[in-house]
Amino acid sequence: METGTAAGSGGSTGEPDTAPEWTGLPRGVLTMRRMLLVVWLVPLAVALGVLLGLFAGPVWAAFAALPLALAAWGWELLARNWRSWKYAERADDLLISRGVLWREETIVPYGRMQLVEVTSGPVERYFGLAGVQLHTAAAATDARIPGLDPKEAERLRDRLTELGEARSAGL
Amino acid sequence: MGERRLHPVTPLRRAWAPIAILVGWAFHDPDGTQRRLSELTAVTLALGATAVVIGGALYGFLSWWFTHFAVTDTELRIRTGLLFRRTAHIRLDRLQAVDVTQPLAARIVGVAKLKLDVVGTEKKDELAYLDEKDAAALRAELLARAAGFAPETAREVGEAPVRNLLHVQPRMLAVSLLLTGAPWVLLVAALVVPTVLWLITHNAWTVVATALPMLGGAFASSVGRFVAEYDWRVGESPDGLRIDHGLLDKAHETVPPGRVQTVRVVEPLLWRRLGWVRVELDVAGSANGVLVPVAPRAHAEAVIERILPGVRVPAAGELSLPPARAAWCVPVWWHGYGLAVTDAVFAARHGLLRRRLSLVPHAKVQSVRLVQGPWERFKGVADVKVDTGANKTVTARLRGAEEAVGLLQAQAERSRTGRREARPDRWMA
Numbered sequence: 001m002e003t004g005t006a007a008g009s010g011g012s013t014g015e016p017d018t019a020p021e022w023t024g025l026p027r028g029v030l031t032m033r034r035m036l037l038v039v040w041l042v043p044l045a046v047a048l049g050v051l052l053g054l055f056a057g058p059v060w061a062a063f064a065a066l067p068l069a070l071a072a073w074g075w076e077l078l079a080r081n082w083r084s085w086k087y088a089e090r091a092d093d094l095l096i097s098r099g100v101l102w103r104e105e106t107i108v109p110y111g112r113m114q115l116v117e118v119t120s121g122p123v124e125r126y127f128g129l130a131g132v133q134l135h136t137a138a139a140a141t142d143a144r145i146p147g148l149d150p151k152e153a154e155r156l157r158d159r160l161t162e163l164g165e166a167r168s169a170g171l
Numbered sequence: 172m173g174e175r176r177l178h179p180v181t182p183l184r185r186a187w188a189p190i191a192i193l194v195g196w197a198f199h200d201p202d203g204t205q206r207r208l209s210e211l212t213a214v215t216l217a218l219g220a221t222a223v224v225i226g227g228a229l230y231g232f233l234s235w236w237f238t239h240f241a242v243t244d245t246e247l248r249i250r251t252g253l254l255f256r257r258t259a260h261i262r263l264d265r266l267q268a269v270d271v272t273q274p275l276a277a278r279i280v281g282v283a284k285l286k287l288d289v290v291g292t293e294k295k296d297e298l299a300y301l302d303e304k305d306a307a308a309l310r311a312e313l314l315a316r317a318a319g320f321a322p323e324t325a326r327e328v329g330e331a332p333v334r335n336l337l338h339v340q341p342r343m344l345a346v347s348l349l350l351t352g353a354p355w356v357l358l359v360a361a362l363v364v365p366t367v368l369w370l371i372t373h374n375a376w377t378v379v380a381t382a383l384p385m386l387g388g389a390f391a392s393s394v395g396r397f398v399a400e401y402d403w404r405v406g407e408s409p410d411g412l413r414i415d416h417g418l419l420d421k422a423h424e425t426v427p428p429g430r431v432q433t434v435r436v437v438e439p440l441l442w443r444r445l446g447w448v449r450v451e452l453d454v455a456g457s458a459n460g461v462l463v464p465v466a467p468r469a470h471a472e473a474v475i476e477r478i479l480p481g482v483r484v485p486a487a488g489e490l491s492l493p494p495a496r497a498a499w500c501v502p503v504w505w506h507g508y509g510l511a512v513t514d515a516v517f518a519a520r521h522g523l524l525r526r527r528l529s530l531v532p533h534a535k536v537q538s539v540r541l542v543q544g545p546w547e548r549f550k551g552v553a554d555v556k557v558d559t560g561a562n563k564t565v566t567a568r569l570r571g572a573e574e575a576v577g578l579l580q581a582q583a584e585r586s587r588t589g590r591r592e593a594r595p596d597r598w599m600a
Contacts, residue, residue, distance in 0.1 A: 092587050101544070101548075102543070103548065103553075104542050104543075105540065105541040105579060107540070107583040109583065109586060109587045112538065136560075137290070137455065138537035138562060139562050140564045141537055142540075
């Protein structure tokens with residue numbers, strides 16, 4: 001499966017020799033997000049164009065290009081955002097790195113995990129994806145991986161639960 | 172051991188509710204009340220009053236009758252409810268703190284409330300009310316069981332001896348509150364804002380509506396705090412930290428060893444010359460947030476060193492400041508940021524006038540995050556956030572980007588290994 005890192009993230013070049021093995025998100029996440037973008041913005045552009053054309057004149061209908069431009073911009077942004085998401089399982093902790101402009105890197109030791117949640121909505125299921133969310137005793141811990149192959153999500157969940165039990169620690 | 176009921180005066184604590192509703196209604200509409208009262212005959216009045224009293228008494232009695240609690244080897248079980256049954260099982264090994272509180276009325280009657288703080292317990296999970304002596308005995312028993320004493324001996328262990336660490340003198344507390352900005356600001360605002368409003372609107376109601384909350388706020392943050400923090404004692408016992416305080420309402424808190432998630436040393440501007448500090452603490456699932464309301468720095472630090480073994484509060488000189496380019500991100504206030512990482516704690520300071528130094532023991536870190544916005548990236552700085560179990564996040568702001576990446580990795584490593592030296596949940600086991 002093609003992943004974001006394989007597509008050339010370049011984010012891990014500054015890491016030391018013991019650099020973690022990053023895994024990106026599956027291509028399906030990008031496809032899904034782009035699809036959602038198109039599904040919302042193209043009908044909006046059409047509706048806007050028709051309404052403005054009918055009631056305000058054909059010149060005004062040009063404003064319908066705005067949502068289209070937004071869609072085109074979003075198309076590229078989503079790709080950058082998708083490439084930025086990556087995670088790595090190390091011996092004792094999980095690393096999640098994300099964001100292009102607002103970068104965030106989270107490290108959660110396995111022993112602190114209280115709950116691992118695998119979720120998948122109807123749209124995600126259609127694209128064959130499932131999200132994994134980790135909860136620790138701190139609500140601020142925002143450790144989630146938005147879209148994974150369901151098999152990979154389950155493997156990750158089982159592995160995290162197993163490691164969490166082995167290294168378990170309370171508050 | 173069987174189930175027990177609460178103290179028989181408990182129904183009375185809800186007795187004031189119907190009376191309060193009537194009084195509130197009378198205040199809300201005085202003319203209407205008088206008219207209604209004159210319309211009523213003595214008989215209907217007597218009947219109405221009887222109905223309210225009987226209804227209230229019945230409700231109070233039933234809720235008391237159907238509330239039971241029991242202490243088993245592993246949990247405290249509270250069973251409540253007549254129609255909607257509810258049983259709370261509170262696991263003793265997850266115990267974070269025990270609070271025994273006595274509002275003024277309860278002190279007169281000789282009863283007390285007992286609350287076990289476990290993550291997720293709510294106000295309704297407290298045992299209100301118990302006989303004073305029973306509450307003390309129950310607290311000792313619960314702590315002994317949570318500490319890991321054998322179940323047979325847990326009842327006989329009794330109250331652990333307390334060694335006094337600190338006692339705040341009323342004079343010092345009063346001076347410290349006079350040197351606090353908030354009440355003065357509220358007081359001045361309560362005088363100025365209504366005057367201005369009066370000159371603009373000439374409406375007495377707007378004046379009252381704005382002045383009252385401000386005066387209330389000023390009162391609560393000065394006299395209210397004095398009454399609550401009067402006679403503040405911090406003690407140390409084998410069961411952990413003991414905090415007792417209060418002038419009218421008495422509160423006794425017990426925090427077992429190893430439950431403190433973060434400690435904050437707060438230094439308001441006007442206290443700095445006197446060298447006084449306030450110490451706040453966070454315990455998961457507990458609402459109590461103050462460890463020492465005011466004390467000379469050396470005494471406060473000694474207390475912190477007792478409750479977080481092996482921790483030394485870093486001096487101001489030991490903190491490393493952010494790089495000078497951080498001024499482009501947060502002008503002036505960047506001087507207030509500082510960070511020190513010792514063997515035992517992650518200590519981050521923020522605030523320029525009111526300095527706050529937050530300490531997190533490495534063993535209490537739940538996750539570590541590095542956050543960097545676009546402007547911060549342009550300037551080559553980043554924030555490192557440390558999340559703890561009491562839902563407090565301590566942030567080391569505007570560290571150099573290289574340093575932040577190293578800090579992130581090192582902190583994750585330290586939090587992982589820091590856990591090994593931590594004491595067990597059952598501290599006597």
